[in-house]
Amino acid sequence: MSSSPQSFRVRRPSRSAPPRALPTAATPTTRALALLLREDAEAADVTPENAAEIVEAELVDDAVVQPAFDDLTVDRVLDAFLDEKTKKLVPARTAEFTDLGDGTAEERARRLNRARMLDDLRASAWADATLISYGGHVRAWRDWCKAEGVSALPFHAERVADHLLDYAFVWDDEGEVVRDADGGPMPAVSAGTIGLRVAALNKAAEFIGLPRPGDNAGIQELVRGIRRRLRVAPAYRKAALDLDRVNACLSAANGARYTATRNRAAVLTRARTGATAGQLARLGWPDVTLEPEQVTLVLAPAHRHGQPTVVVLPAHRNPDLCLVHALRELRTMSVKLDRVFSHPALRTSRRPKKGEPARTPSRSIGDAMTRQALHQAVHSAAATAGGWDALPTLPDRLLARLLAAECPMTPLVAARDRALLLAGFYTAARRSNLSALNWGDVTDYGEDGCTVIWRRSKTDQEGRGRVKWLPEAGPDSDKACPATALRAWKAQLSAALGRQPRNDEPVFVALTGAGTLKVDEDGQPVRLSGESINDVVQKLAIAAGLMRKPQPGERATYGAHSLRSGFVTEGLRNDKLSIAEVQEVTDHKSVNVLMDYRREVNAPKNNAARKLLLGKNS
Incomplete structure (x- = not known):
């Protein structure tokens, strides 16, 4: 393969030339990486001037890497940026490698605390969900490299290309790609997920101080080619739970x-x-x-x-x-x-x-x-x-x-699931919003309904807060009432706790298989995770007959995000709500993105051609 800009091969700098892959003025992260790689070096031997050269010598320049160079060192480098407890990819680990210098124990402790604070603030610049997602993708890359017997660092473009091929398509036991009915390669993931994998590797490279694999022209072409070949992103989107289908889940x-x-x-x-x-x-x-x-x-x-x-x-x-x-x-x-x-x-x-x-x-x-x-x-x-x-x-x-x-007699499961479905639908919530909601974020206005506050969300990372309404249907209405459902859930939860839930306790809590409260070691209710919220929606969709239980390797038709897309679909159907009114609830800044959430699930009755032929209200 040629070494032109379009190829996957990374051009290696000579030892006499300044390293191109890394900044010549090393960041604290690059210095920390150099210390990890040079375990026999004293901290004083690694300076801002030579840190990048050390990393270049150990990881990039093939002529310098020793035959006995061990993958454990590479794993340690990656592990330094992967938090096993939170599953996040972390931006910096400078606190672990900061030279505390001379001085009293108090002065050294103060420097260490400041370094930890810097690391924490850098991590706070990113959404938790983003860092967790990146962490999962980087771990998958590391595991693939172990299985292939290659080093995970640096992010060689050739290796990344091989990895993306393995990740994007289904392969049989003989190492041949599985073909679909049209003879094309069978996709294993959506095209968008491929882009997310590359973004995660790019971000890991930035944090560590290495070249971004996604900047390589060959990788960029490969990703575009995968997107064009797959063209399957819509097939992997969750179907919308419109109001009829939400009601079916409520009945379930x-x-x-x-x-x-x-x-x-x-x-x-x-x-x-x-x-x-x-x-x-x-x-x-x-x-x-x-x-x-x-x-x-x-x-x-x-x-x-x-x-x-x-x-x-x-x-x-x-x-x-x-x-x-x-x-x-x-x-x-x-x-x-x-x-x-x-x-x-x-x-x-x-x-x-x-x-x-x-x-x-x-x-x-x-x-x-x-x-x-x-x-x-x-x-x-x-x-x-x-x-x-x-x-x-x-x-x-x-x-x-x-x-x-x-035959557990507890009514907790039904009350929680009703409140979860209706709150998720009428606020067009993401599952992270529902999981993070505390009782202190809920205000009851009686016959006017309730409000909930999303303290932080995907489009509000700085936590300014968004207020959403759960309307009151009224005593004579036959519609499922979100405000009433939330009050009924609170009453059931209070009875199970033997007290009113505190403001700092979660609204939606985990329940045992027998339908009783799940509590932690301190006896406090356990927050329902976003993944568990997704499971609740899927189980109810199965019970309502909306989908079959997915078999291993299959993707579920519905999930927690179906409530959000369902609100958009229902709101825009027959002009029940204007685009601006829907945006007020969903917080979409882009109309194009908003319209992508419109997933008409009753297309035979709600399509533009039918409305033009028979009239809008036919």
């Missing part, structure tokens, strides 16, 4: 709670009455009489020629084992249902198979469960205690343990 959140409550009541009814699966399936709410201290059940005949059975059961002193309590809670959740044991009120068409478009859920009153479905649900819930047959004779101690594990 309610459905999960309903299912747990229904299964608890079914297990207790089987345990207390010994009823058959057929009797449970035929039990209707007219057959149930709920009183404060007892419940009366009229069970259908157990066989064709039998007689109905009337069972009167008193309330149990333990609410967790009380059939009266369980049936009363189930009744409040199923006032429109005829049968006691039904499927959730949300019914969806079959989930799409691989390659099929997502389907819009249909809604109907919940269907009654068959005796086979009831037997399976109860048997599965009681499997750890012997299943269906063991329930009528199961001791209360074991029954309580079973119910706590398999």
Whole structure:
């Protein structure tokens, strides 16, 4: 390969010439790097004048690198700029290598603290999410270099080019690129992700004091070629959750709670009455009489020629084992249902198979469960205690343990997920905004709704703050109300904590698999991470029938960002909101970027050609 500016080969400077790859006046970072590489050198031997030359000699000039040069040294250099605790790429580590000089212990400590403060302030110039993202990409580069048996530093253009090829496309076990149906290379990531990988390596090079690989003309051409070849960025974007789809997810959140409550009541009814699966399936709410201290059940005949059975059961002193309590809670959740044991009120068409478009859920009153479905649900819930047959004779101690594990009664999950969905949609929030939100950032204005403050965001790194409204739907509205959902979540959280949440505590908290609060070692609620928020949205989209569960290697159709793009899509649909009004919520400065968030999910009914043909409101 030639050494022209268009090639990937980096021209090496001769030892007699001043190094071109590094500044001749070394920065503190370059001096720190030189000290790392020259472990046998005293600090006084590494001066601002020779630091760059030392780094050049150790890392760049092939004639000087010793055959025994060990990759551990390179790893140490990279590790100095990768914070394993925060997973960030850090701009500077001068505090670790600062020459504290002579003086008293207090003076040396003061110099060290100032150096640490400088490092911290440099890191503060960058968004945490950006540094974390860069850190992940640089670690991936380091791991690839280890696997290939090459040095990660400096960022040789030839090696970076090989790395980008491996990263951009799918390769088989024989080292051949996998082809798609059209014969083109199968993409492994989006074109935009390739650009992010190069940006991360560029930034790492800047921080360390080495040449940026992305400045190489050959790398620039390669990235442009990958973008043109892939042309797949839109396919990797998350689909929009418009209002109809948000409502479907809300129904799914309610459905999960309903299912747990229904299964608890079914297990207790089987345990207390010994009823058959057929009797449970035929039990209707007219057959149930709920009183404060007892419940009366009229069970259908157990066989064709039998007689109905009337069972009167008193309330149990333990609410967790009380059939009266369980049936009363189930009744409040199923006032429109005829049968006691039904499927959730949300019914969806079959989930799409691989390659099929997502389907819009249909809604109907919940269907009654068959005796086979009831037997399976109860048997599965009681499997750890012997299943269906063991329930009528199961001791209360074991029954309580079973119910706590398999049919948790907590309403926390549904309340949190409803508030999360509605707050995320109506504020067009990024998941980092939702994760960082504290109760002190929420103000309740009663019938006017609530406000939340994003203390810091992607477009507000200096933390000036952005105020967003969660409107009040009103008592007569049939629309899901974001302000009411947030208040309901706060009430449930307060009950679980046994107190009102403090202003510095997170609004959206992590919950255990059993639906209880997850707390840290100090007993404080654990903040729900951005990744977990993404998981919540995806689980609800799956439960609502909007997408199938992704298989290994597949990308999910929906995610937390679907709420943000959904607000834009819904707002601009049929001119419900002006572009300026949407920007007021999303904080997009560029209209072009804003319009990229408009992802019409109902294109057959909402497309420009149809509106022109049939009229705007058709």
